[in-house]
Amino acid sequence: MARLTKKDIGGFLARQGILVAFALFIIGFTIANERFLDPDNIMGVIRSSAILGVMALGVTFVVISGNLDLSVGSMMSFSTIVVLDLHDKIGPAMAIPAMFAMTLALGAFIGFLVAYLKLNSLIVTLGMLSAIHGLTLTYSGGKNMDIADKEGTWFSVFGQGDIMGISVPILIFLLLAAFLGVLLAKTPFGRKVYSVGGNGTAATFSGVRRARVVFSCYLISAFCVATAGLLQASRSLGSQNTVGQGLELEVLAAVILGGASLLGGSGTIFKTVIGVLILGFITNGLLLVGLEFYVQFVVTWVIIILAVWLDIAAKRGKLWSPIA
Amino acid sequence: MNEQTPVLRLEGIVKTFPGVRALDGVSLSILPGEVHALMGENGAGKSTLMKVLGGIHQPDEGQIIVSEQPVVMSGPLDAKAKGIVFIHQELSLADELSVAENIYLGELPRKRFGLVDWAELETRTNAILEKLKVSFDAKTRVGDLSIANQQMVEIARALTVDAKAVIFDEPTASLTDAEKIVLFEVISDLQVQGVGIAYISHRMEEIFKITDRISVLRDGQYQGTVNTAETDEEGVTQMMIGRKLDLSRNESHHELGEVALEVRGLSCGDLYQDVSFEVRRGEVVGFYGLVGAGRTEIAETLFGLRDPSAGTILIGGEEAKIHSPYDAIERGISLVPEDRKDQGLVLGMNCRDNMTLPQVDELKAGPFVSDGAEIAIFDQYRDRLDIRTPSWKQLVGNLSGGNQQKIVIGKWLSMRPDVLIVDEPTRGIDVGSKAEIHNLIRDLAAHGYAVIVISSEMPEVLHVSDRIVAMYSGRIMRTFTSEEVTEDNLIQAISGIGSDKVA
Amino acid sequence: MQAGTLSKYLKSGAIWGFIVFELIFFSVAGEFLSVSDKAFMDADNMLLLFKQSAPIGIIAMGMTIVMVNGNIDLSVGATYALAAIVMLDSMTWSIFEGMGDAVIFVAWGLALLTGVVLGAINGIIVWKTGVDAFIVTLGAMLGYRGLVFMYNGEQPTSHLNWTLVDFAEAQFLGLHTPTWFLLIVTAAIWFLMNRTVHGRNAYAIGNNREAAVNAGIRVGPHMMINFMIIGFLAALSAVVFYSESGSVNPNDGELYELWVITAVVLGGTKLTGGAGSIISTFGGVVAIQLLRKGLAHVGADTSTVNLVIGLILIAVLFLDRQLNVKGKEELKV
Structure with missing residues (x-):
């Protein structure tokens, strides 16, 4: 009875397809360029993916709860600009908590609109993308922001430092991933996030306070954005006010690549991390084989569609859609 | 011809x-x-x-x-x-x-x-x-x-x-x-x-x-x-x-306890008006009426899903304001909803997680969900309700209708409610499971639960209820005891005929 | 009068009310704050407003039909940029040498073809794979942008053809060429959606897909056609704009999808599909452009425009929800 049926293979691909694809990529690039698997190179990839990754962790919560967050890119620009500006005004020790508080306030505003006023999250966050962009431009007066004394500040430790040979951004990314992964997979809150995204009505009928859960997801997303802003500011110690522009899409791509359904109710932090790394390794691999960075856009496009397609094809048991 | x-x-x-x-x-x-x-x-x-x-x-x-x-x-x-x-x-x-x-x-x-x-x-x-x-x-x-x-x-x-x-x-x-x-x-x-x-x-x-x-x-x-x-x-x-319609009425009454739930003059816009009744511990009260008579809406109000426009709800003798299912659960009310797939279950979640969802906050080991406590609850109600599933890991969407319904019932029984409301408990379920669920409802009353059963099937209502509330167009027409109810007077009551006989 | 008639009336008229409000507000505020001496409702200013609305407006017509159909297209900005590059670059190809100004028509044809093909790619993926249009076009937004960069690296692509510039800057009956394009497209799409079987079926599909399928309407081809139309219109928008400017940066058209969707939603098109009006979308386009110009007129900078538009989009959503609340007894889920 243990014969492997077509359905089993389909099911396996649906569940683990993303890991299979990941393995194939690594093998392919390793054959093409032996430097690909060099530890330094791997660390480099993870480090450069850390900012995107941190944001993707938060968006994973929002997506599993059945919503979208397209405002994370412009919110990250905001955080970066604010913390750089406040660094010189009130010092880094005060600037960081102040920036977190302001970013969380934005997240709370979005969460309030989506969770309590029950407005469509796509449009709300699209509107906030624009509004926060405007806010950032107003705040910065349209100018780039730079720290005056780039040599003399300990602020650079978050983006550039090392602890026991591991760079701090990687450490922050992995610690946050571990913490949020456990929160999502092992706690009552995480369970409620899945139930709200899986069937919001049934969750309400089970006494889950849906609005609270969705609101919390946006706060988590904002916290992750603030962290990403901190990493970005600390790495460059100066920034354009459009630094996060377009990141929301790459973040969403990573989350979808990790297998989270935009309908909500499915996805994990671990898979999102894999999705982030796949994006990072593709970029890196393409650069190593001598292609321009923008080729990754095209490759990402193909991969996203293939990944989602295979996922739903396995679920419906048919490759092609039943649409007449 | x-x-x-x-x-x-x-x-x-x-x-x-x-x-x-x-x-x-x-x-x-x-x-x-x-x-x-x-x-x-x-x-x-x-x-x-x-x-x-x-x-x-x-x-x-x-x-x-x-x-x-x-x-x-x-x-x-x-x-x-x-x-x-x-x-x-x-x-x-x-x-x-x-x-x-x-x-x-x-x-x-x-x-x-x-x-x-x-x-x-x-x-x-x-x-x-x-x-x-x-x-x-x-x-x-x-x-x-x-x-x-x-x-x-x-x-x-x-x-x-x-x-x-x-x-x-x-x-x-x-x-x-x-x-x-x-x-x-x-x-x-x-x-x-x-x-x-x-x-x-x-x-x-x-x-x-x-x-x-x-x-x-x-x-x-x-x-x-x-x-x-x-x-x-x-x-x-x-x-x-395949046999004569079993219109047998429930004859065994359990010992009645104190009033668990009392409703006085409850109204909700056009949906229902001036509804009053009480349910005692150990009692099954059936709500019978045509679709749209307002029965489900009363249940939803008691469960905090609708705000009443007038009237009071008393639980254990105390007036209660219930604004959400969370409040209702806190006060010991459970609702097995009418629409299993839409309201009862998260189909993409497994059996265990569905069953423990309302109490997941309590089942903790440290900050984490306690796997052991959850599985214990699931096993207990799987055995008690005879839920047939290969394992708790099975997605609820893959179970048969009867087993899905039992998961929903198990979910609410495990909350040990004071008042259990079941809305159309056997809709779309095979004959065998129906009888099981009916027995279960009687059994729950015997254990001192106050149970409200809403149903559109007359045999079901007759079979399980100690008292039957007949509704027509948003109003209670009459309340019968299982001794005085007959097929005819029940049908008359829910059709709005003989409203002069209002008790 | 049936319940809900008032709210429906309010909703269908709201965008025009908003435009009137903007006109009055900026005229009055302009008296006190204006950085220029000219009145806001100056004829030239208004003509310019229509001209500047054209690039967004032409795409918004396509977005309306795609959204009415129950889909969305996030890749229009990239399609716009790629079509612009094809148009400007093809005029310099050696095979077309010696064609004189006739090359213009070839270049336009190639650009429009590019748009149709890119739209068809989205359409066929949505149709055949069953992947949600949001994801498909999100991917395409990246992918098509990648193609834009691969074409000419990070360099701008430029080619000025003076015949073309003259044409694009011409005024006919007082209206600029882009304005004419916008008006013609609006009329054509209105006709398509209200007078043809394809248009009515598109509404039916977005409104109740299962009913449409049961009635034997073939959902796939209709969706595909609509994606091809929006691709075509994104390209047409590029043709209109770049005929005049003659130079395209690889980042051009970024965030266009945001502006376009904002205009469409302001015009009252339902996010879930099935309802939406071309004329109201036109109102939405004008309202946004009016807002941009108005804010500039009273001396606010671009940052304020972004802020205000974002907040207005949310406010519209909020109002729409308030108008649709069924009453206090509604089920709270």
Whole structure:
């Protein structure tokens, strides 16, 4: 009875397809360029993916709860600009908590609109993308922001430092991933996030306070954005006010690549991390084989569609859609 | 009439779904100009049969024969082209479009270059609407119509083609009496034109009023066809359930405890008004009434899903304000909702997680969900309710309807509520599981739970209730004890007849 | 009068009310705050407003039909940029040498073809794979942008053809060429959606897909056609704009999808599909452009425009929800 049926293979691909694809990529690039698997190179990839990754962790919560967050890119620009500006005004020790508080306030505003006023999250966050962009431009007066004394500040430790040979951004990314992964997979809150995204009505009928859960997801997303802003500011110690522009899409791509359904109710932090790394390794691999960075856009496009397609094809048991 | 050629004939239709033989060798024929009732309990296979006829499902075995020609229905459109028109129970209208566009959906009359021939469309539509004697015209937006008028639009679709047979699936479910009369006139017009009508309904009085013959299905099997004039309600019922209808009343009463829930003068807008009742521990109170009588809405109010516009709710003698299911659960109220798939379960989650969802906050080991405590609860209720699933890891969406319902019931039993409300506890469940669930409800009362059962099935209400509350159009008409209730006085009460007898 | 008639009336008229409000507000505020001496409702200013609305407006017509159909297209900005590059670059190809100004028509044809093909790619993926249009076009937004960069790296692509510039800057009956394009497209799409079987079926599909399928409407081809139309219109928008400017940066058209969707939603098109009006979308386009110009007129900078538009989008959503609340007794889920 243990014969492997077509359905089993389909099911396996649906569940683990993303890991299979990941393995194939690594093998392919390793054959093409032996430097690909060099530890330094791997660390480099993870480090450069850390900012995107941190944001993707938060968006994973929002997506599993059945919503979208397209405002994370412009919110990250905001955080970066604010913390750089406040660094010189009130010092880094005060600037960081102040920036977190302001970013969380934005997240709370979005969460309030989506969770309590029950407005469509796509449009709300699209509107906030624009509004926060405007806010950032107003705040910065349209100018780039730079720290005056780039040599003399300990602020650079978050983006550039090392602890026991591991760079701090990687450490922050992995610690946050571990913490949020456990929160999502092992706690009552995480369970409620899945139930709200899986069937919001049934969750309400089970006494889950849906609005609270969705609101919390946006706060988590904002916290992750603030962290990403901190990493970005600390790495460059100066920034354009459009630094996060377009990141929301790459973040969403990573989350979808990790297998989270935009309908909500499915996805994990671990898979999102894999999705982030796949994006990072593709970029890196393409650069190593001598292609321009923008080729990754095209490759990402193909991969996203293939990944989602295979996922739903396995679920419906048919490759092609039943649409007449 | 028997020498006529049937307009539509089915021979040995078999349709299986994974795990179920939904139709098992069904044969029947519909003659021109007759109204042929198709009856059976929920889950007997009526809808499946109609979907096979309408081309939505393909039969595994057997033949469909239209005018003595064997045919294959490749889809709803194909069926329509062959003269078999299906009028859906669930409305399938585009509410932003006009009446005319809905009636001719998919086959708008065209002019050159793919343009819509509006003049032609309107003329044709108004001609049909005239036959139906409705008060709206072709240009009305469907979303602006009442449900009953939307139903009429659905019916109007049948009149667009030269139909050989028209299938009505519960057409009167949402119609007023006046609208029913119009519908019956339409049906008799069709009859005169020699169209065969298949008519599905649960309402005996309609069946006996308008049909010529009755065919009965039970558990997917054809039970026979009788002439309406030669049978009566009891005869049909017996065919449907295979025995005499069990209208036995509940006779064993448990010892009653204190009042667990009391409702005084509760109203909620137009939904229901001035509702008062009480439920004691150890008691099962049945709520019986037609769809739309306001029963489910009362349950939803008690569970914090609607805000009442007047009245008070007392729990254990204390006035309670319940604003959300969370509040309700805190106060010991549980609700097994009407719609299992939409309201009861997260289909993409596993059995255990669904069952423990309302109390997941309490089942903690440190900050984490305690796996052990959860599995213990699941095992306990799996055994107690005899839930059949390979493991707790099974996704609820993969279980049968009966087992899904038991998961929902288990979810709320495990909360050990003071008041348990069950809304349509056995809808879409096989006969065996029904009896189990009925026994369970009695058993719960015996253990001192206060139970409210809302049901549209009279045998169910009679069977499990200590007292029965009859509702009609948002009001309580009368409360019966199980000793004084009879089939007749209950039906009268829920039809609004004899409202002078209000207790 | 049936319940809900008032709210419907309010909703269908709201966008025009908003435009009137903007006109009055900026005229009055302009008196006190204006950085220029000219009145806001100056004829030239208004003509310019229509001209500047054209690039967003032409795409918004396509977005309306895609959204009415129950889909969305996030890749229009990239399609716009790629079509612009094809148009400008093809005029310099050696095979077309010696064609004189006739090359313009070839270049336009190629650009429009590019748009149709890119739209068709989205359409066929949505149709055949069943992947949600949001994801498909999100991917395409990246992918098509990648193609833009691959074409000419990070360099701008430029080619000025003076015949073309003259044409694009011409005024006919007082209206600029882009304005004419916008008006013609609006009329054509209105005709398509209200007078043809394809248009009515598109509404039916977005409104109740299952009913449409049961009625035998073939959902796939209709969706595909609509994606091809929006691709075509994105390209047409590029043709109109770059005929005049003559130079395209690889980042051009970024965030266009945001502006376009904002205009469409302001115009009252339902996010879930099935309802939406071309004329109201036109109102939405004008309202946004008016807001941009108005804010500039009273001396606010671009940052304020972004802020205000974002907040207005949310406010519209909020109002729409308030108008649709069924009453206090509604089920709270």
